[in-house]
Amino acid sequence: MDAINTTLTDAQRMDWLRLIRSDNVGPRGVCAIIPGPRTFRSLVNHFGSARTALERLPDLVRRGGASRPQRICSEEDARAELEKSERLGVRLIAPGEDGYPPRLATLDDAPPLLAVRGIRDVLMRPMIAIVGSRNASGAGLKFAGVLARDLSEAGFVIASGLARGIDQAAHRASIDGGTVAMLAGGHDKIYPPEHEDLLAAILASGAAISEMQLGHAPRARDFPRRNRLISGASLGVIVVEAALRSGSLITARLAAEQGREVFAVPGSPLDPRAAGTNDLIKQGATLITEASDVVQAVEPIMGRPMTLREEDDEPLVGEPAASDRERIIGLLGPTPILLDDLIRMADASPAVVRTVLLELELAGRLERHGGGLVSLP
């Protein structure tokens, strides 16, 4: 990747933006797969820069057999987005740059560019996420506020999703110390709309981040995707109240997958709003009843050095032979198959298989499922 721990030039930032805003590279798709950032990374690794990747993109898409032309973001469109962002006070920031949450940058699927608004310093401080039901009880709201205030006073930045209920209570109680709203849509499409005022208060001493472009109104599937940012940027996630099968439990699962701490506030078995948190504790989450429980658990982690994700992809080959491409596509079908099995069956090098899959992905034909499974619908 062009730059880690350095600063992008204006031209590089423009190229990066164009590449992630092109079809089948940028944000799209389903929770837990999130191919956009990974595809971006494969392309930049392979071609050495976003600029070269953009130049070669039409070729790759054609070889992947796109059914219709795939849009490549024009320089004009990218410039327009950058200018519009600037007017809103939003800056597009790459991993390693000032204002990109350091822990978020360590994820495999870290957004290549994060749209950041507010005080950037706040995003560099240790964060704790507090999430929970939109439909919270009075006790739950109160306790979210107590936790947020105490953790804020202990020096942590509180991350949450600007939703009604627990999110709102956590943001409100930690505004003075700095809190971060992580958005599922673009910075100009705040959800829920009645939280515009809350956001304005947050931005005075905190920040808001999004990986979506301006004008993007959040859809249902964008929330789980956004939730990986909440957990990924944080040392740990506290779930205050959650019914079974609620969105907060997705955040908790993502946190566990990302190696983040999962904390849950217990409740009476007779209270359905505690069913999700009690269940998390049964599954191994840490029961907490006060901020000090959280501080105690994360203090040892804060001392540990963080590593940015490794550039461990094998280099892609120049261009697979037509016979290789045909054989690999022949092995794919609507039934998902493990990438490892595909490589074994394809009688081709892993690099060749990966290149063909990248072509198919850019052509919008490949479907990636969780756990290294791919299919061709």
Next chain:
Amino acid sequence: MDAINTTLTDAQRMDWLRLIRSDNVGPRGVCAIIPGPRTFRSLVNHFGSARTALERLPDLVRRGGASRPQRICSEEDARAELEKSERLGVRLIAPGEDGYPPRLATLDDAPPLLAVRGIRDVLMRPMIAIVGSRNASGAGLKFAGVLARDLSEAGFVIASGLARGIDQAAHRASIDGGTVAMLAGGHDKIYPPEHEDLLAAILASGAAISEMQLGHAPRARDFPRRNRLISGASLGVIVVEAALRSGSLITARLAAEQGREVFAVPGSPLDPRAAGTNDLIKQGATLITEASDVVQAVEPIMGRPMTLREEDDEPLVGEPAASDRERIIGLLGPTPILLDDLIRMADASPAVVRTVLLELELAGRLERHGGGLVSLP
């Protein structure tokens, strides 16, 4: 010990009763030390039978240097207790006999004779203890009832302490399936007195047990002592609601020390009646929200064979030399000392040291503390 897995003769039962009702052999003292049953066991192991121990008791007491004559229970007193017990429907039962809870018999400090009233078969079935605050919330009482009923229907006998609050709710909900009240006083000194009716209902299809003699009104220190029976007889202990520093937490600690499962029902951090149970979960107790959580945890244990406690005491020597006795007593003082250290410093065999300590104990001079510590106040 005379009999394990057999039946005592009437004469043996009389001798056992006389021995445990003699000064410094039977129940007395402080929680977690409970020298009575251990002293009884040392004596019977050494002399081969309670009868011989009774005959030799005055000698031992004299050698221990009792400041005043120690009472030995007369045959008349023991016979009177047996007759009075019979009239109340109370039977005195030894470990290994029918009606002695099998898990209780595996404890180091299992009562040599247990006073049992009610349906003896119930005491032989797998038990789960349910305990908690006397001053419980409506939700806590309801949930204790739900758990007790469900576990009862799953085939478990519910053990508890006949107290107000959680105990009462647990007993009431499991009366049909059989429930066991474990008493801190004698069978004729029910506490609290208003639970006489509850006890009568329990006895119709369940049982009550006590290690105290008839006429013994329970004092504060008898409750922790009784709590070890609740946990010891059970596969596991469920704490439903408990404030910090409450009696139920003592039962939980004893359960953990006895290798029994500890289950706790979670509650809101804003509810002080859940502070104790939440704390137990932080310390490693299993969070439960329904009976099936308990069943799942104890099922593997139920299959495991139980072993009655090993007769692992070294035999006592006939009579230590006067010089040994003097040297050992010289090493003892008001500051508690570890038995192991005493043996090392005494320049005498462990058997000699143990015999001298037994003499001192029978003379009412030795104080045993937790963790193998002894002192001579």
